[in-house]
Amino acid sequence: MPPTAAIDSLFIDELTAATRDVFKTMVFQDLEAASPTSEDALKPGANVVGTVAFAGKTVGLVVFYSTLDAAQAITASMLGVEPASVNGELHDAIGELTNMIAGSFRTRMAHAKGETWAISVPTVTVGSDFYTKYVSDVQRVLCPFRMNKAELYVELIVTRSATQ
Amino acid sequence: MRFLIVDDSSTMRRIIINTLNKLGHQDVAEAGNGKEGLDRLSAGPVDVIITDWNMPEMSGIDFIRTVRSMPEIKDTPVLMVTTNAAKDDIVEALKAGVNSYVVKPFTPDTMKEKIEAVLAR
Numbered sequence: 001m002p003p004t005a006a007i008d009s010l011f012i013d014e015l016t017a018a019t020r021d022v023f024k025t026m027v028f029q030d031l032e033a034a035s036p037t038s039e040d041a042l043k044p045g046a047n048v049v050g051t052v053a054f055a056g057k058t059v060g061l062v063v064f065y066s067t068l069d070a071a072q073a074i075t076a077s078m079l080g081v082e083p084a085s086v087n088g089e090l091h092d093a094i095g096e097l098t099n100m101i102a103g104s105f106r107t108r109m110a111h112a113k114g115e116t117w118a119i120s121v122p123t124v125t126v127g128s129d130f131y132t133k134y135v136s137d138v139q140r141v142l143c144p145f146r147m148n149k150a151e152l153y154v155e156l157i158v159t160r161s162a163t164q
Numbered sequence: 165m166r167f168l169i170v171d172d173s174s175t176m177r178r179i180i181i182n183t184l185n186k187l188g189h190q191d192v193a194e195a196g197n198g199k200e201g202l203d204r205l206s207a208g209p210v211d212v213i214i215t216d217w218n219m220p221e222m223s224g225i226d227f228i229r230t231v232r233s234m235p236e237i238k239d240t241p242v243l244m245v246t247t248n249a250a251k252d253d254i255v256e257a258l259k260a261g262v263n264s265y266v267v268k269p270f271t272p273d274t275m276k277e278k279i280e281a282v283l284a285r
């Protein structure tokens with residue numbers, strides 16, 4: 001199988017379900033999911049990025065992207081405060097959000113495929129618009145979501161898959 | 165009724181405190197990992213411990229094993245809140261002495277029910 005082959009749709013479905021579940025229960029928002037893409041798409045205004053690595057039979061990353069405004073709204077909703085009062089809490093909130101998405105994805109993949117993964121602690125970057133280009137021999141899929149007016153993205157990057 | 169919340173995420177601590185406040189509990193101590201949790205407990209016992217599993221310095225599992233080995237506090241009820249949902253993980257946590265278990269993500273109602281169940285023990 002060539003390394004650029006598409007990611008199994010089961011992974012995409014489970015990651016989408018995990019993301020929607022985390023938002024529904026912890027952020028109190030129903031996310032609308034749009035079609036996932038494997039294109040090298042730009043993530044407009046994505047200046048908050050949360051990353052969790054996973055490793056098992058399959059190795060890769062779950063990456064969450066949002067604008068600063070959306071990240072502030074998410075943080076406020078999780079904490080039960082007004083968005084304007086969010087200050088230093090954003091890093092930790094987006095880290096915990098990404099941790100829960102990756103953790104729920106891991107649980108779902110364990111049920112669906114019997115794979116056991118370890119996951120890393122989350123890292124969060126807040127900065128101006130940036131775009132990460134990965135080496136070409138990884139599989140990746142970008143899942144866009146809409147939360148009210150805001151666009152959010154969850155990307156799955158697989159650096160080693162069980163089928164290779 | 166005094167609670168101790170041990171979690172490296174300040175967000176998760178706040179979410180749990182919000183639930184406790186809604187249940188009428190205001191007396192809550194916080195710690196960022198198991199080691200800090202033990203420091204808190206050395207200052208005085210609590211009625212309920214709510215702890216994460218994955219934390220730096222000392223994990224929730226090692227923290228609970230230590231608590232269960234300390235005669236003065238060994239019977240403190242413990243609720244674990246974690247993304248670890250595998251059966252083996254839950255078995256390991258129960259063996260370490262955890263009384264009840266909440267898998268993240270959770271709804272506010274689930275958290276409320278689990279806290280009330282631990283209190284009713």
Ligand SMILES: [Mg+2]
Pocket residue numbers: 171172173216217218219
């Ligand atoms: Mg943690």
